Amino acid sequence: MTLRPLAAALTFALAPLLSVSTAASAAETGGEGVRTGGDAAIIAEIDRLIARGWEENGVEPSPVASDSEWLRRVWLDLGGHIPDAEAVLEFDRNQSESKRAELIEALLNSPDYVRHFSTVWTNLAIGQGQVENTSRLGMRRFFRNAFARNVPWSEVVFELITAEGHFEENGATNFLLAQMVDNDEGVQATAKATRLLLGMQVQCTQCHNHPFNDWKQDQFWQFNSILKSARRIDHEEFNEQTGQQDFVYAELVRRPLDGPVFFEKRSGLMQVAFPAAFGEVFGEGMDTDRRTAFATALTGLEPDDEGFPMASESAEAVTDQVARAFVNRTWGHFHGYGFTRPVDDMGPHNAPSHPELLDYVTEQFITHGYDVRRLITWITRSQAYQLTSKETRENEVDDPAAGEVPLFSHMAVKRMTAEQLYDSLLIATEAQKAGNSDWESIEAQKRVWLGQFITEFGTDDLTESTTFNGSIPQALMMMNGELTSKAISADAGSYLNRVLGSTTNPEEAVTRLFLASLGRKPSGKEKSAAAALIRASEKPIYGYQDLFWALLNSNEFVFVK
């Protein structure tokens, strides 16, 4: 199977097309092939538990999605952008019965997957906006390496928690560095690390016991007494021209701590919290590296001589929450809804929609060494992911958008993220074929473009808001923005120019534009509307431009169906 991935084209300018042979890639990653009995049994169990939910709630699943619907979805979910027109036609021609499984595997081994998942996780870890004195590049490199090498998730978490050093030499440091720009004694880092890596929101217990579960205030401060042992150093240099100190680089180091932390109850009473997690109590002396002890308790890994995580005979994870949180979030990535809502607020107060399934997949994920690609394979090959997003009369009650508990009886319609939209516009217009920009400069341009949608609140929890949510500014950007006018340009070398240069058959040209943007052929009604538009236009080229404009602005384009 041949992929024409965006990242490949950009990374290897000399080899814009990257061929991934499934057999070769499985050998390269050293993993056993995914179509083993083990995986089939796991997928079957996922299917059984999902189907049980349908039965218990009296719903029937929607039919399996058409190839074109499914192809566009899996490309966006795994590769971060729509498939190009050629990929759509090729998938259509492919008669193999296992072509979906083959494509999943090919995508998981493509640079597009690595790029997309590192974007998603960089945004989760340090936000979309620019964080002061933090290296987005370093963070991205860390995740790029993690997803490219399929590093076990337990090791990723271990490194994020224990990272030390220069913020570009060890990119993992940026996760904690980004939460430490306000000198707040590790409060923000505590809230963020537990939320992102453990799927638990303990920030409210900073000030009081949790109102809905038995989490106590001291739990927050126990975690805090661990993460407080990280210290941020901003290295500066005297600038003779300005007479000021300029920031050069940030470093994350271990702060030797002795003893517990103290916090104040609402009553004003001072309380004490010792470094501990999930009942496991660590040493509180100077000689204990608290972050490492914590990471070991969470993952069962221990540091080797150079501090890299390795499996250990003596250590064992005291909780499965690292795996559970990742499974929940990853399921949510593909299905639009996780087993809890939100995906990062798990706990006794927020029961999951499919408890047995969540337990089962979590257990399998741990058994299989926190293998991220394998988890994704299970999810994307299970029955629920094959279904169309069209509701039927037999499952219209399964409406999570309306607040119902999701049953996954039809696929949820997801809105493209800003990054997905940007990259999809490049694919639809084959910009990557014409341009010779390198990856970093494309990323930089994209960041400027993304910046226009982000509002930062300047509060101590680093929250941001985005108007990239189907609002009027987003509609205006799509209608009148520079990106769209470039996309529909008819200048020499443009996509439209090439399409019209390669065929004299108007119907074929129209079909090409539908394939490039919506990943499907036009219906009869759409064909006649397009033909009428082109006929009515002052020049035919205007008609094609206006058709392409309408396609890129349509609801169908911006949704992952």
Next chain:
Amino acid sequence: MFATDQTSRRHFMRHMAAGAATLPALQFLSHLEANAQEVRRRGKAVILVWLGGGAPTIDMWDLKPGTNTGGEFKPIDTKGDLQISEHLPKTAMMMDELSVVRAMSSIEADHMRGRYFMKTGYRPEVTATHPDFGSVVSYELGTQRPELEIPAFISIGGGGGQSGYLGMAHAPFEVSSNGRIKNASLDRWTNPQRLQNRLEMLGVLEQNFIKSGRGDAPKAHADVYDKAVSLMTSSQMDAFKVEQEDQATRDAYGTAQLGRSLLMARRLVERGVPFVEVGYGGWDLHNDVFNSLANDKLPTLDAGLSAVTADLKQRGMLQDTVVVCMGEFGRTPRINQNVGRDHWARSWSVLIGGGGLTGGIAVGKTSSDGMRVEGPSFLPGDLWATVAQAIGIPLNTVHTSKTGRPMKLANGGRPIAELIG
């Protein structure tokens, strides 16, 4: 499904009917018509000044001089029947028009949760996304103003928000204080016919997807495009150009971003926009609270608030325009080791006035150290119910969440009696 325009009209009618039940039928009809016109003509509106981060209201509106919690500032007399901070002297001169609710008790002391609670009247929950009150006003009043071509809920540098079950067409339209709306200009089409062609083709594609049985989101997308097109072609976009104001007016509002934003808010209200939010953030003062307030935050706020109140009054618009000034919570009476104040939702103050509400009073009180409310306390829903009453949204209005749950206006809050004239 959410309520359609028709159901909201029905609510409106029912409200009018309740008030007019004893009148003979004919008289009732003309009364109804007169009222409906009245509502349109008078252009009721709300300006929300949003103090993102959570302002220390104990240093602004409810001072506790001479106590451990009182901090460094002194209270001063005002033109109203209450005292406020010495660092708000210009506002003090307008306090006959404005009042302070000193008994807010809003529970949520996390930025995100507090913002949600204060702006919607509902605490965050997983099964429904509630609309900001601005979206409610857009839905109830904006839809009754056919002459309004720009969004009915505009947020100038505001703190984000959502329209929830009322649909994306009522989401806050976020603009920056410089008033430039990106990508809104029609200039690049030399030929309006082509815009028409594009929109017709778009309609065919959109309808196809809307009818494919994929929930409400595809329809919401089309609704937002309708609004965006109407905005692109509207002369009302001039409202964003504060440079069109005369020099004296611009001077009165000052050069600060807040002043500029408030002037824009007044221009928008003049054009018929029923809800404008103006963001003025940077109040998360865990450190060095008194210096920040005295040298930066309060002088700027004082200039902006007093200018917009005076300007609205002078133009005869204050009677119809409610001004609310608050953030997601107050800040701890206790002063922390960094001479800051932390998050505090249990007992704090909100400034509110205009729109015919009683000015010049303090409603409710807190204990001498500011740590708790003494007597009745108020929730955000009570505040929004007060606003609803002032701008003519019937209190018995009910919206429907996407699961079909009835959602009471302002979470069933009761208007604050002391403020209703």
